[in-house]
Every structure is written in C-alpha cells, then in structure tokens.
Amino acid sequence: xxxxxxxxxxxxxxxxxxxxxxxxxxxxxxxxxxxxxxxxxxxxxxxxxxxxxxxxxxxxxxxxxxxxxxxxxxxxxxxxxxxxxxxxxxxxxxxxxxxxxxxxxxxxx
Amino acid sequence: xxxxxxxxxxxxxxxxxxxxxxxxxxxxxxxxxxxxxxxxxxxxxxxxxxxxxxxxxxxxxxxxxxxxxxxxxxxxxxxxxxxxxxxxxxxxxxxxxxxxxxxxxxxxxxxxxxxxxxxxxxxxxxxxxxxxxxxxxxxxxxxxxxxxxxxxxxxxxxxxxxxxxxxxxxxxxxxxxxxxxxxxxxxxxxxxxxxxxxxxxxxxxx
Numbered sequence: 001x002x003x004x005x006x007x008x009x010x011x012x013x014x015x016x017x018x019x020x021x022x023x024x025x026x027x028x029x030x031x032x033x034x035x036x037x038x039x040x041x042x043x044x045x046x047x048x049x050x051x052x053x054x055x056x057x058x059x060x061x062x063x064x065x066x067x068x069x070x071x072x073x074x075x076x077x078x079x080x081x082x083x084x085x086x087x088x089x090x091x092x093x094x095x096x097x098x099x100x101x102x103x104x105x106x107x108x109x
Numbered sequence: 110x111x112x113x114x115x116x117x118x119x120x121x122x123x124x125x126x127x128x129x130x131x132x133x134x135x136x137x138x139x140x141x142x143x144x145x146x147x148x149x150x151x152x153x154x155x156x157x158x159x160x161x162x163x164x165x166x167x168x169x170x171x172x173x174x175x176x177x178x179x180x181x182x183x184x185x186x187x188x189x190x191x192x193x194x195x196x197x198x199x200x201x202x203x204x205x206x207x208x209x210x211x212x213x214x215x216x217x218x219x220x221x222x223x224x225x226x227x228x229x230x231x232x233x234x235x236x237x238x239x240x241x242x243x244x245x246x247x248x249x250x251x252x253x254x255x256x257x258x259x260x261x262x263x264x265x266x267x268x269x270x271x272x273x274x275x276x277x278x279x280x281x282x283x284x285x286x287x288x289x290x291x292x293x294x295x296x297x298x299x300x301x302x303x304x305x306x307x308x309x310x311x312x313x314x315x
Contacts, residue, residue: 027133028140045164046141050134051176058178058299070143075133 008042012052013061014094015042017079017087020062024078026069027053053077061086112156115142121166126173126240127303134173138163174236178299179243182292183233186246186253189288190227193281197260200278209267219259226252247293247300254289257282 008015019025019033030053031046056062061083064075079087118138122131141163145155163169174180200206229249236242261282264275 027137045168046137046162047134047164047169048172050130050137051169051172054130054173054299054303055176055178055181057302058181058295060295064302069136070140072136072139073129073132074136075129 008044011094012044013056014087014090016049016052016056017061017083017090020077020079020083021087024065024076026074026076030077056083112142112152114153114156114160115139118160118163118166121170125170127300130173130240130303134169170240171237174238174240174243177236177240177243178296178303179233179246180236182250182296183230183243183246185292186250186289187227187230187234189285193257193278193285196274196278196281200272200274203274204268204270204272206268209263209269211263211267219256222252223256226256244300246296250289250293250296254286254293257286257289261286 015034016030019030019037025033027050028046031044031049034042034044034049053062053064057064057077060080062077063080064077067074067076115138119131119135122134122138125131126134138159142155142159145158145162146152150158164172226249229245230253233243233245233249261279264271264279268275
C-alpha cells in the first residue's frame with residue numbers, strides 16, 4: 001500500500017531532512033532515498049522534491065551548492081546546524097507520538 | 110538528451126521558472142530519463158516513464174510557485190498586517206491623531222503607498238501560475254519597512270505624549286520591521302540563488 005501524498009505532506013520536511021542526515025545529496029538521490037527507505041511506500045513525483053528543498057534552503061535548514069555532472073549543473077544539499085537541530089527535535093516528537101499511538105492501538109495482553 | 114518529450118518539458122521549465130531553478134529541475138528530469146534508458150527502455154518509453162515519475166509539468170510548476178520564497182514571505186507579511194493595523198488604529202484614535210501637526214498630503218501619501226504595497230503583496234501571495242509575480246515581494250517588503258519606520262518617526266516627532274496605546278503600536282511596528290528585514294534578507298538571498306547563473310545569462314520566466 002502506497003502512502004497517501006496528502007498525508008505525507010505534513011511529514012515531508014522531516015523526511016527530507018532525515019534523508020540528508022548522512023551526507024549531501026541532490027534532488028534525485030533524495031527522492032530515491034525516500035523511496036528505498038520506505039520500501040517504495042513514499043514514491044513522490046520527483047519534480048515536487050526540488051521546490052521543497054528550495055523552501056528548506058530559504059528557511060536556513062539546508063544549504064545548496066552547485067556542481068557539474070554529466071555536462072549539466074547539479075544542485076546538492078546538505079544539512080545546516082539549524083537543520084540538524086530541527087531534525088533532532090522532529091524525530092523526538094515523532095517517537096513520542098508514535099509510542100503513544102502504539103500504546104493505544106496495541107491489543108491489551 | 111534526444112527525446113522531444115524531454116526537450117519540450119525542459120523548455121517549459123525554462124520558460125516559466127528562474128534560470129537556476131529550471132536548471133536544477135531539468136537536471137533531475139534528465140537524470141530520471143537516463144536511469145530509464147540505462148534500465149533498458151527505448152527512448153520513447155524512457156521519456157514517457159521519466160515524465161510520469163517526475164510529475165506533470167503543471168503540477169511541478171505549481172509546486173515551485175506555491176513554495177516560492179516571495180510568495181511565502183508575502184503571506185507572512187499580510188498575515189501580520191491586521192494586527193499591526195489594529196494596534197495603530199487604536200493608538201491613533203485614542204491619541205486624537207487627527208490633531209497632530211502632520212500635513213494632510215503626507216497622510217494621504219502614506220495611505221496610498223500602504224494600499225499599493227498591500228496590493229502588491231496580495232498579488233505575490235495569491236500567485237498560482239506565475240513565478241515572476243511572487244518576486245514582487247522583493248519590491249513591496251522594503252516599502253512596508255519604510256512605512257513602519259515613518260509611522261514610528263511620526264509618533265516621536267508629532268505625538269504630544271506617548272500613551273500606552275502608542276507604545277504598543279510602536280513596539281508592534283518595531284517587531285514587524287525586524288521581521289520584515291529578516292524576511293527580506295532570507296527572501297532576497299533565496300531569490301538571488303534562484304535567478305543566479307554562472308554564465309550570467311538572462312532568461313525570461315512568466
């Protein structure tokens with residue numbers, strides 16, 4: 001079952017930040033990391049990843065740099081210190097939320 | 110890159126988006142296409158699959174416009190406008206500002222400039238199909254900043270006494286000036302990054 005795109009939107013920023021946690025990536029690689037990491041449940045149109053990365057850059061959470069690849073300009077993104085802080089905060093909030101939901105949904109012993 | 114479908118898509122991106130933004134998206138589409146070719150698809154099939162995977166052109170353009178830094182900054186400025194306006198309305202009414210020694214022409218001029226700046230921000234904030242419209246914020250934000258500064262200066266020079274209401278209105282304006290300056294620096298650098306190109310080429314975008 002694929003995740004609903006609308007439901008995913010609320011978590012997209014955190015997922016994008018998480019996909020950059022282990023190093024700089026360009027848009028296509030970020031999209032592939034999301035797809036592979038979610039076992040193909042998060043399969044967003046690749047073209048919608050780029051505006052989201054630009055928005056995160058404008059917010060100071062990621063930093064973009066240009067390079068050349070295959071004769072084309074390629075923009076690669078990495079987390080800023082503010083981006084790492086946000087990711088850490090979002091991750092903790094999500095773990096608390098998920099633990100609370102699981103505690104309610106799991107059948108009583 | 111030889112598929113007409115991919116070339117047309119890239120041309121659509123370049124027509125409607127700033128140069129650097131279009132370059133980045135075009136790189137993503139072409140890489141998607143090349144992955145399909147490498148997986149063994151023919152040119153036409155690879156192009157169709159790449160466009161399907163990348164997203165319809167209208168959808169992708171719409172996302173770039175919806176998340177454009179100018180559009181988001183305009184929305185934040187407009188959202189704080191009513192609060193600042195209410196503070197100033199209460200302060201000016203309770204201070205009988207109509208009796209202050211401020212020329213009528215200056216009052217009218219400030220009002221007209223405020224209306225124009227708000228209208229410009231509204232155009233940027235509601236843009237759905239034009240990226241260029243979102244960049245109007247870069248011109249309207251400094252005007253809002255100057256109007257806040259003019260209002261604070263007018264209070265300091267013309268108000269006979271500083272009341273609580275005036276103090277709150279001045280504090281609201283100073284806070285908004287700091288926010289506008291911060292927003293302008295963020296939006297300005299994001300817009301410069303979007304328009305930037307290593308070869309200095311100028312492209313038109315709608």
